[in-house]
Amino acid sequence: MxxxxxxxxxxxxxxxxxxxxxxxxxxxxxxxxxxxxxxxxxxxxxxxxxxxxxxxxxxxxxxxxxxxxxxxxxxxxxxxxxxxxxxxxxxxxxxxxxxxxxxxxxxxxxxxxxxxxxxxxxxxxxxxxxxxxxxxxxxxxxxxxxxxxxxxxxxxxxxxxxxxxxxxxxxxxxxxxxxxxxxxxxxxxxxxxxxxxxxxxxxxxxxxxxxxxxxxxxxxxxxxxxxxxxxxxxxxxxxxxxxxxxxxxxxxxxxxxxxxRLSQYQTHVSELRDYLIERVSKEIPHSRLNGSRTSRIPNNAHFTFFGVNGEDLIIKLDENGVAASTGSACSVKKQKPSHVLKAMGFSYEEITGSLRLSLGMHNTREEIDRTVSVLSSVVKELRELSPFKGKYA
Ligand SMILES: Cc1ncc(COP(=O)(O)O)c(C=O)c1O
Missing domain, CATH: 3.40.640.10 (Type I PLP-dependent aspartate aminotransferase-like (Major domain))
Structure with missing residues (x-):
């Protein structure tokens, strides 16, 4: 790799x-x-x-x-x-x-x-x-x-x-x-x-x-x-x-x-996570952070990108150098809609457009910058191809 x-x-x-x-x-x-x-x-x-x-x-x-x-x-x-x-x-x-x-x-x-x-x-x-x-x-x-x-x-x-x-x-x-x-x-x-x-x-x-x-x-x-x-x-x-x-x-x-290294981990990872959330929210239209803003582990950012299929998004991100997930790695191969998001009352569209980015100690600000730029262009590209083109492009 x-x-x-x-x-x-x-x-x-x-x-x-x-x-x-x-x-x-x-x-x-x-x-x-x-x-x-x-x-x-x-x-x-x-x-x-x-x-x-x-x-x-x-x-x-x-x-x-x-x-x-x-x-x-x-x-x-x-x-x-x-x-x-x-x-x-x-x-x-x-x-x-x-x-x-x-x-x-x-x-x-x-x-x-x-x-x-x-x-x-x-x-x-x-x-x-x-x-x-x-x-x-x-x-x-x-x-x-x-x-x-x-x-x-x-x-x-x-x-x-x-x-x-x-x-x-x-x-x-x-x-x-x-x-x-x-x-x-x-x-x-x-x-x-x-x-x-x-x-x-x-x-x-x-x-x-x-x-x-x-x-x-x-x-x-x-x-x-x-x-x-x-x-x-x-x-x-x-x-x-x-x-x-x-x-x-x-x-x-x-x-x-x-x-x-707990406090070092919390500071480093949550700062990167907040920076990622802020940039995605500002720069990618029709995106939304899911889960609690305050009662949240430091390394998790979970979004819905409306008008995009999360599986396609992951493949495109991977092609462009970013490894991400829609949710649980252990059940993702079953290709079933997330029971977690369903239980949270999400619509089918909100579930299919979901993406989890989870951070670690080794991640850097420069990586977050590159991720946001790849994510912006990939989301745009997928929306162009989607039947919802007019709605979210
Ligand atoms: C909340 C939760 N419980 C249990 C497990 C399973 O742990 P393990 O992979 O060590 O079997 C996972 C793994 O993703 C998890 O996220």
Whole structure:
């Protein structure tokens, strides 16, 4: 790939940081012991996992024993939802309902569907036009039959941040547990599990300059959930399978880096993001920023360009050196209209014209300038070809 290609799809994945790579490499070559082995090779990798667990815990204000490593955000979400549901069914069978929102990632929605097919009841909360869950809607939906509320921290498409502390408090008042999918938030905004009052929180390494295929679920100390993968009993019996040692080491380092440079990240990325939004809004007619202006993760800019097809826009941008996305990389190949934008009340035209530009630490102002200029001409070109030519050209 050309090195001058501009990467604005950091919500999908991020480059592995040099420091992360350097810490991982020995665990692929010299330090290959199985952490379950008693000899020194095993003890070495066990120590590496302990350090990584401490670093992940520190980033979110947890204690190391509250961290369970998984194969990523998807597995962490599955473990939280299914693990809670299975445990509740065996202990308190009357608690057979889960509340979630209409704008969750498929990593939450699909396990919910699966649980529905196994007799659990799922309540899906609506959202506002900005993508916010209303606390009053959660209050009204709660009841004694609810085992778990699962609401994402920041949305992967439009970047809206939910009032997690308030929502968790409401869930607890009704006797329900609270899980949040913080895959898009952890490492990007200040975040403490104790302050938020959540019982479980999902994270993913590759969104914060760590390797792919590793993540974690925070499980509050004292809380019991059922495992969903059975075997040798690794991760305190919660997630069997020989640990992905290089991945876990890399994730730990990525968390340490993210925590250390959090304010630098927030300043750099949000300044670029605001500059991008300002220029697009001023220079590209019939464009609109989607999601909340104020309650938003620092690296997300999500627009609708009226009279343009978002898929065509991405192809044209890519041809002209800019990598962008319409939304969720994980479901984009399904070519279905975004369930998030639908839930926010968008029309078909507003959904098809949507584009997500998500920034990272390595992006520069010069790249934003080039992006705006490419975007302006590509949008113009596509509008010329569109049946809406007269309306938006
Ligand atoms: C909000 C959210 N949850 C879960 C996931 C899945 O994480 P992973 O790719 O680590 O499985 C993603 C990935 O895009 C995400 O954005």
């Amino acid at each position: 050309a090195t001058d290609h501009i990467y604005l799809d950091n919500a999908a994945s991020t480059p592995v940081a040099d420091e992360v790579m350097a810490e991982m490499l020995p665990y692929m070559k010299q330090q290959y012991g199985n952490p379950s082995s008693i000899h020194r090779f095993g003890r070495e990798t066990t120590r590496a996992i302990q350090l990584a667990r401490k670093r992940v815990a520190e980033m979110i204000g947890a204690s190391p024993r509250e961290i369970t490593f998984t194969s990523g955000g998807t597995e962490a979400d599955n473990l939280a939802l299914k693990g809670t549901a299975i445990h509740a069914r065996s202990r308190e069978p009357e608690k057979n309902r889960i509340i979630t929102s209409n704008i969750e990632h498929d990593a939450v929605l699909e396990p919910c569907k699966d649980l529905e097919s196994r007799g659990f009841v799922i309540t899906y909360l609506p959202v506002t036009g900005e993508g916010l869950v209303r606390p009053s809607d959660l209050k009204n939906a709660l009841g004694k039959d609810v085992a778990l509320v699962s609401i994402m921290h920041a949305n992967n498409e439009v970047g809206t941040i939910q009032p997690i502390k308030e929502l968790a408090g409401i869930a607890h008042q009704a006797g329900a547990l609270f899980h949040t999918d913080a895959v898009q938030a952890a490492g990007k905004i200040p975040l403490s599990v104790k302050d938020l009052g959540v019982d479980m929180m999902s994270m993913s390494s590759h969104k914060i300059n760590g390797p792919k295929g590793v993540g974690a679920l925070y499980i509050r100390s004292g809380l019991k959930i059922a495992p969903i993968i059975h075997g040798g009993g690794q991760e305190s019996e919660l997630r069997s399978g020989t640990e992905n040692v290089p991945g876990i080491v890399g994730f730990g380092k990525a968390c340490e880096l993210a925590a250390k």
